[in-house]
Amino acid sequence: MTDLPTLREHLDAHGLAAKKSFGQHFLLDLNVTRKIVRLAGPFEGRCVVEVGPGPGGLTRALLESDAGKVVLVEKDPRFIPLLSELDDGSGRLKIVEGDALKVREAELVDGPAHLVSNLPYNVGTPLLIKWLTGPWRPYALTLMFQKEVAERVVAQVGDDAYGRLAVIAQATADARIVMHLPAAAFTPPPKVASAVVHLVPLANPPEPAMLKRLERVTAAAFGQRRKMLRSSLKTLGGGALCEAAGIEPDVRAETVDVAGFLRLAAALEPQAQ
Incomplete structure (x- = not known):
């Protein structure tokens, strides 16, 4: 990864900018993306799925990690050529152009995998519900949300943020906030702060x-x-x-x-x- 242009240079070279309609806010600081990957790991050679990689800041950190394979699901076709430049030909990187709400993860990976993503803000909650209640179960999920959504995931009974999302998340997984990020960490900066939630599915979840x-x-x-x-x-x-x-x-x-x-x-x- 050291011989690649910076993320900002990579975006400029491809003439790319965030699309508001896709809820895109890019995390370009590799020190931050590497910290997220450390919080999500170790992966011990297992597969990692990333949704909404955009310019690939988190992808670069995942490819530097001990992940065996990294599978990207990107809805915005503008980023496919840019992400393809991260492929070193080793077979570790797989890029899927598609809508994460519609893809069948079991068809993308062999067995369980880790999920590590800076989720697009406009689909973060439905994606989490899909992964926690659907047929495909990841080893663990390390996901960035708007701070408000993250607090709703981990809220306890009686908290102002306690609601449907907290009940479903905690009925299926152990969830905790592991990192907070200010709006200024992103390009373009959103109107709200963000937080990373780490969820480990329960060994015996409800049927x-x-x-x-x-x-x-x-x-x-x-x-x-x-x-x-x-x-x-x-x-x-x-x-x-x-x-x-x-x-x-x-x-x-x-x-x-x-x-x-x-x-x-x-x-x-x-x-x-």
């Missing part, structure tokens, strides 16, 4: 059918945060559902912990169809 019920319950409960559960869950059973789960019907969603929501999802089973 897929249970996760679908959990998504239904949390969508209803947090869709009407100010209402008591007996009202917000009315279409799913209301007070009877709460009583079956051992939860007081008069409490609000933000006071129910992850275990409580899993009980609600389990109690929903007879009505799941």
Whole structure:
């Protein structure tokens, strides 16, 4: 990587700039991208998937690491030629042009892999839900979000940020914020700060059918945060559902912990169809 032009020079040479419609904000400081990779590793020769590599700042750090193979998923075709210049011919780098929300990761890699990405801001949350609840399970996920989203992922019951995203994330993984970055670290700088979240999927997560019920319950409960559960869950059973789960019907969603929501999802089973 030492004989490559700087990231800024690389962008200028290709005449590239961030697209607002893609939620692009580039991280051009290789010291920062290397730190993110250190926080995500070690990879011990395993495959790493990166979504939205853009100009390849994180990609360069991944290629310097102990990753066995690096698979890039990039939606913006403008960056494919630039990323291709990072390929040294060893077979370690694979570039896929596509929408990460639509790709099937199991078709891109053999078995599990690590996910390390500076996610486009406009699709970060749906991508996380996809990876935590879908059929393909990574070893670990080290992902950069807007600070507000990162706080929602790790929020605890009673916190202002506690909601549906926290319940689903913590029902499926151990999650913690491992790094904060100011807006000035990016080009162009976004209007908000960012944070990196490291998630390790649980050894025994809820079954897929249970996760679908959990998504239904949390969508209803947090869709009407100010209402008591007996009202917000009315279409799913209301007070009877709460009583079956051992939860007081008069409490609000933000006071129910992850275990409580899993009980609600389990109690929903007879009505799941």
